[in-house]
Amino acid sequence: MEKTDQLYEGKAKKVFKTDNPEMLIVSYKDDATAFNGLKKGTIAGKGVINNKMSNLLMQHLESQGIPTHFIKELNDRETLVKKVNILPLEVIIRNIAAGSFSKHYGVPEGKVFESPTIEFSYKNDELGDPLCNSYHAIALGLCSREEIETVKKYAFKINDLLKAFWSECGVTLVDFKIEFGRLSDGTVVLADEISPDTCRLWDSETGKKLDKDRFRRDLGNVEDAYHEVMVRLQRSIESKKG
Ligand code: ADP
Ligand code: UDP
Numbered sequence: 001m002e003k004t005d006q007l008y009e010g011k012a013k014k015v016f017k018t019d020n021p022e023m024l025i026v027s028y029k030d031d032a033t034a035f036n037g038l039k040k041g042t043i044a045g046k047g048v049i050n051n052k053m054s055n056l057l058m059q060h061l062e063s064q065g066i067p068t069h070f071i072k073e074l075n076d077r078e079t080l081v082k083k084v085n086i087l088p089l090e091v092i093i094r095n096i097a098a099g100s101f102s103k104h105y106g107v108p109e110g111k112v113f114e115s116p117t118i119e120f121s122y123k124n125d126e127l128g129d130p131l132c133n134s135y136h137a138i139a140l141g142l143c144s145r146e147e148i149e150t151v152k153k154y155a156f157k158i159n160d161l162l163k164a165f166w167s168e169c170g171v172t173l174v175d176f177k178i179e180f181g182r183l184s185d186g187t188v189v190l191a192d193e194i195s196p197d198t199c200r201l202w203d204s205e206t207g208k209k210l211d212k213d214r215f216r217r218d219l220g221n222v223e224d225a226y227h228e229v230m231v232r233l234q235r236s237i238e239s240k241k242g
Contacts, residue, residue, distance in 0.1 A: 001074070002018060004019060013028050014029065024082075026051075026079050029047050030042050030044055034212070034216040049227065050226075061158060069084055069181065069189050085182045087147065091180065092121070093155055095175065096109075098213075099175070122137070151180050165236075169233055171204060172203075201229055211229070
């Protein structure tokens with residue numbers, strides 16, 4: 001599959017058209033941003049890790065009945081995906097208090113919830129991705145009532161599957177952000193990426209942060225943390241293959 005025009009350059013990825021109008025190529029960069037683009041930097045090797053990790057996780061989810069945009073990994077940084085119309089919603093699931101949740105509600109980081117929470121942000125950089133609920137999303141015309149129900153159902157199932165998957169790697173899935181999109185026939189599928197950029201991942205024994213918080217909070221050893229979670233994931237997959 002040949003890359004043609006660049007369709008979009010985002011903060012972490014570039015998106016290219018292909019000669020098939022239903023398919024795109026995403027190319028993962030090492031650029032890192034935080035706080036709505038205010039903090040900028042580079043995490044060496046991040047693009048390669050996020051590409052591979054996202055693809056492995058999406059393939060696992062697909063095998064468990066979650067439709068995703070994944071088609072084929074093309075090389076270290078590039079993946080062929082199904083083109084979708086992104087629902088302009090960031091869907092956030094939390095198992096443990098951290099980040100903005102802890103700040104908003106005055107809850108210490110690390111408080112484990114009895115059951116997971118879901119929240120939505122309207123994906124709009126100019127407005128700073130404001131929080132919204134499912135009624136707002138429908139009122140704003142971001143998606144239909146049926147679509148938001150599908151998104152909720154998939155998001156909680158994805159959480160169950162990823163929590164179990166990471167737990168086998170000695171990693172606790174604290175929270176994560178996912179995005180969904182519509183294929184040309186209207187089917188809602190999981191799109192974008194699942195990586196240490198978009199998940200909070202803590203070592204299950206020590207609580208060490210193995211995700212983008214190391215960059216956001218200047219904790220150091222950012223590259224090592226990304227590398228470590230990737231190695232753990234690969235080892236776990238290898239051991240399952242026997
Ligand atoms: P951002 O736009 O937040 O800076 P990225 O740098 O990750 O984010 O850019 C990738 C863009 O591609 C995002 O806007 C994302 O919503 C979009 N995207 C992800 N998967 C697909 C897909 N399968 N089809 C179309 N767009 C996609
Ligand atoms: N997240 C993301 N992109 C965003 C905002 C959040 O991937 O634009 C992820 C983030 O990595 C974390 C989860 O969503 O895993 C919850 O983030 P939170 O709302 O706590 O925001 P933050 O602390 O990053 O401001």
